[in-house]
Every structure is written in C-alpha cells, then in structure tokens.
Amino acid sequence: xxxxxxxxxxxxxxxxxxxxxxxxxxxxxxxxxxxxxxxxxxxxxxxxxxxxxxxxxxxxxxxxxxxxxxxxxxxxxxxxxxxxxxxxxxxxxxxxxxxxxxxxxxxxxxxxxxxxxxxxxxxxxxxxxxxxxxxxxxxxxxxxxxxxxxxxxxxxxxxxxxxxxxxxxxxxxxxxxxxxxxxxxxxxxxxxxxxxxxxxxxxxxxxxxxxxxxxxxxxxxxxxxxxxxxxxxxxxxxxxxxxxxxxxxxxxxxxxxxxxxxxxxxxxxxxxxxx
Numbered sequence: 350x351x352x353x354x355x356x357x358x359x360x361x362x363x364x365x366x367x368x369x370x371x372x373x374x375x376x377x378x379x380x381x382x383x384x385x386x387x388x389x390x391x392x393x394x395x396x397x398x399x400x401x402x403x404x405x406x407x408x409x410x411x412x413x414x415x416x417x418x419x420x421x422x423x424x425x426x427x428x429x430x431x432x433x434x435x436x437x438x439x440x441x442x443x444x445x446x447x448x449x450x451x452x453x454x455x456x457x458x459x460x461x462x463x464x465x466x467x468x469x470x471x472x473x474x475x476x477x478x479x480x481x482x483x484x485x486x487x488x489x490x491x492x493x494x495x496x497x498x499x500x501x502x503x504x505x506x507x508x509x510x511x512x513x514x515x516x517x518x519x520x521x522x523x524x525x526x527x528x529x530x531x532x533x534x535x536x537x538x539x540x541x542x543x544x545x546x547x548x549x550x551x552x553x554x555x556x557x558x559x560x561x562x563x564x565x566x567x568x569x570x571x572x573x574x575x576x577x578x579x580x581x582x583x584x585x586x587x588x589x590x591x592x593x594x595x596x597x598x599x600x601x602x603x604x605x606x607x608x609x610x611x612x613x614x615x616x617x618x619x620x621x622x623x624x
Contacts, residue, residue: 357438358519360419361460365489365511365522365536368456369447369463369480371473377466384464389439390426391464397431398442402453404429405461410452413459422460447479454483470499474506481508487542489513489522510539510547524549 356367372380381391392398404425407414417425422440426433433440439460446465447454453463467473477490490509492500504512513521516528524530531549539547546554603609 356462356519357460360421362419362458363519363523363534364456364458366519367462367491368485369454369465369477370441371465371467371476371480373470373473374466374468381464384439384441387438388434388436389441390422390433390437391441391443392431393443397429398444398453400429400431401425401440401442401461405457405459406452406455411449411455413455413457418458420459425459425461446476447483449483452483454480456484474503477503477507485509487538487540487544487547488536489518491516491518491521508541510537510541511549 358366370380385391392401402410405414405417406412417428422437423433423435426437426440431440439462441462441464442453443464444451444453447463451463453461465476467476481488481490486508487510489511490503490507491513492503493515494500495515500514504514511522511530513528520526521528522536523532523534525532531551531553533549533551535550537546537548537550538544541547597609597612599609
C-alpha cells in the first residue's frame, strides 16, 4: 500500500510513479478499504469514469491532457464535475483491464490511479503486460510479494528495464533511495521502448571515452597438457617458442591441402601427427 501512495509524491509527476494497481481478487476488497482509509476516492460508476477521462486525457483519448499534469486530486475532480470529500489525496478509477477501451490505463502524471482486479497470478501478469503495452513498455514495473519464485517470473516476463520488488515505484525507479541504481529523473526504456539506453541516465552518458589502441596479435592461448599450446587462426607465435622439437597436430584436411607442409617447411618441423 505504501508504494501506491508514492503516486502522491509531487502529485504523480514522476514518470516512474504507479499508473495502475493490479490487485489479486483474494485481497481486493481489503486493499480498496485501505485506500479509502487513507483519503483516496474510488470511482466505480461508468458515467463518473467517463467524466474523469474527459479531463485527464486529451480530446482524442490517446494521451494525457497536459493541463492537469501535477494538479491535485481535488482540482482534477472539480474539473471533472465530481464531488469528493475535502482532503482527498488520490482518485482511483475501477476498470476491468488495461486496453484502449479503458484509456485511463495510459500514463497520467497526476494523482489518478486505475484499480484492476486480477484472478490469480497469470491473469495478474497479463493485466500488468496490458498496462506496459499502453505506452509504458520498457519503463518500470513493480511487484509486491514475498514469494521469490514469483518475483523471478515477474522480472523475466515483464518488458520493463526497471523491475522493482517490494519497493515504492517513484523513488524506486529514479534510483539510490531504495536500491543501488544510479539516481536520475531521466530514465531510459531500452530497445523495448525504442530508446538507445535502458538505464537511469547519469553524467557517465555525457562522456566521450577515447581509446588508444596499439597493433598487436590477439594471443588467445588455450593451455592443454604441459608444453603443448594452441592458438586459433595464428601460427606466428612459433617464432617465439624455444624448443628442440615441435609437433604439429592437425586434421587430415590441413595435410590434404598442403597447409601442414607449409608450416613444416617454414619452421623446419620434423614430425606431423595427423589426427
């Protein structure tokens, strides 16, 4: 519950703050009661949700209305013609799933949250994916559970670059307070969100790293039994080996096409073991 109240920080303007709360049916009523106990108003009537959509979204209902960004829940409710108690901190719209039929699932950058009931783990995961696909893909996803197996499944499955476990989303996403991510209000969404980076942007991303590289053979040694060496695609190192006798071990093709004889002539090898 504390995580969703981070939606109130700066009136929900941080892009990593929660946009939706997907709650399992087993605890759904309990969670609703907890929200209401903390001065949040839950909007369930379709007519009221439609009024909220007209204010929170633009005319095309495909993106946020910039005029309400960072405004308080009471101001937004007044603009929508909804009566809410004095001191209301957050508006929660109950919708069945995250699709464009219910566009409040889009990013809202305000103290407006959607509340969706899920029927078990798989249904919950699908509904989280629905939220991500509505403009949040690659960004941030949060799971609240002590089940480590579910944490891992969620982390692997969700197409988000910041997957937070039992953490507030806003401050968790920007990093450093609840985790060891580089702190930043500028967040990348990786290839999922068509960004060039997937991490929290820092001063490191503004650096030009210059490299001075001298020419040399890339000696990739592979050590086998004592005094036997192997290097892929190169025999030049034989010049540097001090030995009375060298044995070349190669496949029949090397012998058939004359490469073994070439090595033998150039380095005066006395034996060839064809294996």
